[in-house]
Amino acid sequence: MYERYWQQAGDKTSLLISGWHSMSYFSDVKNLCWFLEPQFAKEVIRLHDIVGNAVTMDRHIVVGTGSTQLFQAALYALSSPGGTKPISVVSSTPYYSFYRQVVEYLKSGLYTWAGDAAIFDKDEPYIELITSPNNPDGFIRQPIVNRSGGMLIHDFAYYWPQYTPITSPADHEIMLFTVSKTTGHAGMRIGWAIVKDKEVAKRMTKFIELNSIGVSKDSQLRAAKILQAVSDSCEPASDSRNFFENSYHHVAHRWQQLRKAVEESRLFSTPEFPTGFCNYTGRLFSTQPAFAWLKCKDEIENCEDFLRSHKILTRSGKHFGMSLKYVRISMLDRDSNFDLFIKRLSEMRL
């Protein structure tokens, strides 16, 4: 979806990197996160300050190979290497399906998946994942366990004004962001964490050292250039179209198309979201998520299978801790694919 914007932005977002540049493991030996490119950190802070979606003052920035690596770094940082048993990791259903796999794949003795936060009742330390707006269903979320010994990881991949009203600057212990959902550059594999506690930031940095001895400098430099272009486009005097305004209208149009198609087919429903006032845009609007969380009507048992039989590929609700009645559909695909999806959905009958 974002490709066209960047094509139209032209050469000012091109990066030229010489053969002898950025050869060392180190980016800034004086920084706690020694592999963080200063230019990237600067642009991250600038963009958050412009959009107003996160507090950055007196916080530590940790860069990661996408927010997936940072999520694991946070689990490592919050768990106790000397503990006798792994700490429970929970998230409310429907939760981001990948998180469960990532927690489980190495059978770590540090942390273990404990499922739905809503039914977690152990009287012991735990880590709760809060994805807000949530992947897959798009709702704004708060922690729900609220017991002593709880530690929180906030995934704010979608807390940007093309997806949801920016109601206040988020200010939590560990907040994860990713270039892929901010600007569409998934292939860069660049994410960042904003971390309050110095020791937590140090342990996250240690994880990334052990996991991959740092993060691609080339991608950090490219991400810096892209974020800079986004921030520049937000300046009143800019000659570029405001990136978030442009993206907001693109997503809004797609949601209109989706809701119309859902209505015509009479086979599905989609969530309704409350409106909120966005401090960044000065606009009152409802969340318009990067994913559509579709629920099919009673006659259809398995929504994923049914849609596949109509040549629409989705991800079943079962992966998100929910029933087969649900599927998740990306709203950010290329225009041609999205248009085809809408056409097929509109014409669908039982």
Add this chain to the structure above:
Amino acid sequence: MYERYWQQAGDKTSLLISGWHSMSYFSDVKNLCWFLEPQFAKEVIRLHDIVGNAVTMDRHIVVGTGSTQLFQAALYALSSPGGTKPISVVSSTPYYSFYRQVVEYLKSGLYTWAGDAAIFDKDEPYIELITSPNNPDGFIRQPIVNRSGGMLIHDFAYYWPQYTPITSPADHEIMLFTVSKTTGHAGMRIGWAIVKDKEVAKRMTKFIELNSIGVSKDSQLRAAKILQAVSDSCEPASDSRNFFENSYHHVAHRWQQLRKAVEESRLFSTPEFPTGFCNYTGRLFSTQPAFAWLKCKDEIENCEDFLRSHKILTRSGKHFGMSLKYVRISMLDRDSNFDLFIKRLSEMRL
């Protein structure tokens, strides 16, 4: 050490990447390793074929965020998720110190560090790491456990003709390489594995998907450009200096300086290496490793402390499963640092 070569190589190794390029997670959906950039894979194969240090025909290439990520991918691929206990991972002392930390940091239930391969005597499956030439001591290595149920990971980071004679194309189940030791570009965080078995390559790819959803495309494209320049420089008609010849002479000169300084100080010894015929250069020479493995004389108990008191930072032998009598010293630092090190070493007295 390599920076100067790349500075002199000029603009032909510069990469220009546009804002709208390489945005997707995917590089090649038809490839088993779906995040592998075809251009990078092509240049990897071309370079191995020119140098003759590894068999690439009918093998799978898996790209990683440095060979550190690939090493973990290999551990994941070779261990059994359904196993009742973790598989033992061994390596002969002195072993690369980082490997032990990487095996242990997540307390994985899939694999566990079991120490020195020379004394491993359990009658059960195991994974042996063979680093050749070895880090830290520079010797050519073979597997030494040789029991049934053994699985091998060959780390060939230093099997390049600036460090050691290329005596034959290596041909093992899993072989790891990294741009950082091949060309000096550590900041790219790009490594690659050459893998015989399709299922192993698939599981390594799955690990990288779970660990970081792929590998920076920007760095892969830049690595492709750098490897291309190296291969081009090896062509007979090239107007660039042959990269490996140039690097060989640079390392050879440093080893001469080191051996002279060691002799003058009378406080240390360094390993002597047998000569071998290099099929790539047609030259008979001894391994000249990227690290010097220094042993101090009897009067010095703790070699690291002693050298630190003379303003030389090293890594103690204890990290490599050896005594405090040993230290590891990088031979690839910038010229100015290396010259200062040689000066201090030469003037050192008890």
